[in-house]
Amino acid sequence: MTLGVELREGFKISFAAVMANKVRAVLTTLGIIIGIVSVTLMGAAIEGLNRAFQNSISSLGADVLYIQKWPWVAGEEWWRYRNRRDIKPEYAETIKKDATLASAVAPVQGRMGTVKYGDLTASNVQIFGTTADYALVTGMDMADGRFFTDQEGRGDRPLVVIGGDVASKLFPNQDPVGKTIKINGLSFRILGVYSKQGSFMGMFSLDNRVIIPLGEFEKMYGREYGATIQVRVVSQKEMDDAKEELRGIMRKLRKLAPDQPDDFSINQQDLLTNAFGKITGVVGAVGIFVTALSLFVGGIGIMNIMFVSVTERTKEIGIRKALGARRQTILLQFLIEASLICLSGGIIGLGLSYPLSMLVDKFLPTAMPVSLAIIAILISLLVGVISGIVPAYRASRLDPVEALRYE
Numbered sequence: 001m002t003l004g005v006e007l008r009e010g011f012k013i014s015f016a017a018v019m020a021n022k023v024r025a026v027l028t029t030l031g032i033i034i035g036i037v038s039v040t041l042m043g044a045a046i047e048g049l050n051r052a053f054q055n056s057i058s059s060l061g062a063d064v065l066y067i068q069k070w071p072w073v074a075g076e077e078w079w080r081y082r083n084r085r086d087i088k089p090e091y092a093e094t095i096k097k098d099a100t101l102a103s104a105v106a107p108v109q110g111r112m113g114t115v116k117y118g119d120l121t122a123s124n125v126q127i128f129g130t131t132a133d134y135a136l137v138t139g140m141d142m143a144d145g146r147f148f149t150d151q152e153g154r155g156d157r158p159l160v161v162i163g164g165d166v167a168s169k170l171f172p173n174q175d176p177v178g179k180t181i182k183i184n185g186l187s188f189r190i191l192g193v194y195s196k197q198g199s200f201m202g203m204f205s206l207d208n209r210v211i212i213p214l215g216e217f218e219k220m221y222g223r224e225y226g227a228t229i230q231v232r233v234v235s236q237k238e239m240d241d242a243k244e245e246l247r248g249i250m251r252k253l254r255k256l257a258p259d260q261p262d263d264f265s266i267n268q269q270d271l272l273t274n275a276f277g278k279i280t281g282v283v284g285a286v287g288i289f290v291t292a293l294s295l296f297v298g299g300i301g302i303m304n305i306m307f308v309s310v311t312e313r314t315k316e317i318g319i320r321k322a323l324g325a326r327r328q329t330i331l332l333q334f335l336i337e338a339s340l341i342c343l344s345g346g347i348i349g350l351g352l353s354y355p356l357s358m359l360v361d362k363f364l365p366t367a368m369p370v371s372l373a374i375i376a377i378l379i380s381l382l383v384g385v386i387s388g389i390v391p392a393y394r395a396s397r398l399d400p401v402e403a404l405r406y407e
Contacts, residue, residue, distance in 0.1 A: 024305065025305075025341055025344070028301050028302055028305045028341060028345075029298070029302075029341055029342070029344055029345030029348065030298070030301075030345075031294060031295070031297045031298020031299070031300075031301050031302075031345075032295065032298040032299075032302070032341075032342050032345030032346060032349065032380055032383060033298075033345045033346075033348050033349040033352070034294045034298070034349070035291055035294035035295035035297075035298050035349070035379075035383075036345065036346045036348075036349025036350060036353070036376050036379070036380055037349045037352050037353050037356065038287065038290055038291040038294050039287070039291040039295075039375075039376055039379060040349065040350060040353035040357070040368065040372060040373070040376050041353055041356060041357060041360065041366075042283075042284070042287030042288075042290075042291065043368075043372045043375070043376075044353070044357045044360070044366040044367060044368040044372065045283075045357075045360060045364055045366050046280055046283065046284055046287075047366070047367040047368070047369060047372065048361070048364065048365035048366035048367040049280065049364065049365060050280065051365065051367050052365040053273075053276050062236055062269050063232060063233045063235070063236040063239065064137060064138075064230055064231065064232050064233070064268070064269070065230075065231045065233060065239070065242060065243060065246060065266055065267070065268050066228055066229070066230055066231075066266070066267040066268065067087060067091070067095075067228065067229035067230075067231065067246060067250060067264060067265070067266055067267075068087060068228050068229075068264070068265050068266075068267055069081065069084045069085075069086055069087055069226055069264065069265070070084075070265060071265040071267060072265075072267045081265070084263045084264065085254070085263060086225070086226030086227070087226050087227050087228065087229060087264060088226075088227065089107035089109060089214060089218075089227040089229075090107075091107070091227075091229055091250070091253055092105045092106065092107040092131070092133075092227075092229050094249065094253060095229060095231065095246065095249055095250075096133075098249050099231065099242070099245055099246060099249060100245065101233055101234050101238050101241060101242035101245055102231045102232065102233060102234070102242065102246075103136070103232050103233065103234045104133045104136035104137045104231070104232040105133055105137070105229065105230070105231050105232075106130050106131050106133040106134040106136070106137045106229075106230050107130060107131065107214060107227045107228070107229050107230075108128055108129070108130045108134065108227060108228045108229075108230055109128070109129045109130070109214065109217055109218075109221075109225055109226075109227045109228075110126055110127065110128050110129070110228075111126075111127050111217075111221055111225070112124055112125065112126060112127065113125055113127045113183055113184045114183075114184060115162075115166055115170065115181055115182070115183050115210055116170075116181060116182045117170040117171065117179065117180075117181045117182070120169065120170045121169075122165075122166050122169040122170055122208075124208070125166055125208055125209065125210055126208060126209040126210070127183060127184075127209075127210055127212065127217070127220075128209055128210070128211045128212070128217075129211075129212055129213065129214045129215075129216065129217020129218065129220075129221075130153075130211060130212075130213075130214055130217075131150070131153045131154075131213070131214055132147065132148055132149055132150040132152070132153045133150075134147075134211065134230070135147040136232065137230045137231070137232045138230070140194050140195075141194065141195040142161075142192045142193070142194055142195065143164065143192075143193050143194060143195045143196070144175065144176070144177055144192055144193040145161075145177040145190070145191050145192025145193060146191055146192045147161055147191065147192060147194075147211075148161065148191055148213060152213065153213040153214065153215075154213075154215070155213075155215075156213055156215030156216055156219070157213065157216075158186065158187060158188045158189060158212075158216055159188060159189055159190075159191050159212065159213060159216075160181065160183065160188035160189065160190055160191065160210050160211065160212050161190070161191055161192050161193070161194055161210070161211045161212075162176065162181075162190060162192075162193055162194075162209075162210045162211075163193070163194060163197075163205075163206070163207035163208055163209045163210065164193060164194075164195075164196045164207040165205050165207040165208040166207070166208060166209070166210055167193045176190050176193060177190055177191070177192060177193070178190065181210075183210060183212070183220070184220055186216075186219075186220060188210075188212060188216070194207075194211075231246060239268065243266050243268070246266055247262065247266060250262070250264050250266075295379070295383050298342075298345070298383065299383050299386060299387040300387075302338055302341060302342060302383070302384065302387035302388065303338075303387045303388070303390060303391060305341070306334060306337070306338050306387065306388050306391035306392070307391045307394075309334070309337065309391070310334065310391050310392075310394060310395040313395075314398065317330060317395055317398050317400075318398065318400045318402070321398070321400035322400045327396040327397070328396070330392070330395050330396040330398075331392045331393060331395070331396040332392075333392075333395075334388055334391055334392035334395050334396075335384075335385060335388045335389065335392045337388065338384045338385070338387050338388025338391070338392070339381055339384035339385055339388065340384070341384060342380045342381060342383050342384030342387065343377070343380055343381055343384060345380060346376055346377050346379070346380025346381070347377070347380075349376065349380070350373055350376050350377070353368070353376075354368060
């Protein structure tokens with residue numbers, strides 16, 4: 001008998017055995033269903049968070065360095081940074097002149113404020129004060145109009161570039177370019193609307209911003225607030241060298257002695273990527289443990305039921321072996337039966353996971369790629385093979401004479 005014929009016959013017999021005990025099979029698969037739901041939901045959540053994080057982190061720029069008072073990942077030592085001096089916007093001019101590995105430098109200051117046009121109001125808007133180089137540092141694209149020039153920025157003209165969210169709130173049915181809006185009571189003429197950037201991890205919108213010349217920002221809020229100096233590096237390969245170059249320039253600007261520690265931080269995208277990787281690693285490890293526990297319990301249940309099935313069909317096994325069935329045929333039959341039960345649980349679990357992931361997506365970003373579904377099915381098959389191997393081996397080793405006598 002060829003392997004193909006044995007597989008076909010084994011599948012027929014196994015399917016008949018499972019259908020003859022539907023309730024028992026369904027109850028047996030509960031552990032597998034829970035395990036598959038756990039692994040798919042965990043995978044969907046991690047995949048969704050990874051995609052959302054990568055989309056959000058791309059707005060920071062892989063080749064941009066941020067000179068700031070605080071490090072992005074402060075840990076338990078936040079108190080060390082609290083008393084640092086603020087970063088002054090004028091540092092940008094020195095960095096622009098002295099940094100050989102910087103292609104663009106822009107100081108940025110930010111506050112929250114209210115923007116109005118006629119009777120319409122946009123609240124809790126991020127107001128950024130910066131220079132014309134900001135568009136070069138961020139690689140900002142314009143959906144409509146243009147960014148202000150260096151001359152316009154240095155002239156402290158009341159000009160503004162707005163985000164898509166602000167535009168949709170204040171100008172739902174008209175072109176905002178050329179219109180005059182009020183920011184905290186002061187008038188600004190709109191030069192352009194920058195392209196949609198989405199949100200950062202779903203926490204805050206990157207399009208709920210207005211960008212004005214730095215001089216106008218300081219007129220509005222004063223000079224007592226610290227800034228961030230954003231520096232685009234000439235090449236991503238030069239990031240480490242550029243970081244050291246900026247560190248030297250900043251230490252000179254801050255007049256730090258050789259034995260004094262840095263009183264500033266140079267942040268970059270990799271810091272957040274590494275921190276996020278550690279978090280998802282811990283979440284994944286906990287999820288794998290819970291999933292493995294569920295699958296282990298489900299596998300034990302499958303094994304017990306398969307032992308019961310072997311015992312119930314001892315006489316049938318004896319008859320088949322007496323008629324010439326080989327050990328590998330009996331072994332294959334019970335392995336197929338265990339795998340079929342687990343595969344059914346895996347498919348049911350997968351069917352439950354999709355609507356549950358849609359529910360979770362209301363609170364956390366999720367994504368369920370085809371590869372995740374394939375992995376879930378393969379895991380359920382693997383559990384079936386592992387759980388069925390001992391009962392199947394026992395069935396294949398039964399003595400046909402003793403099996404025929406079994407009552």
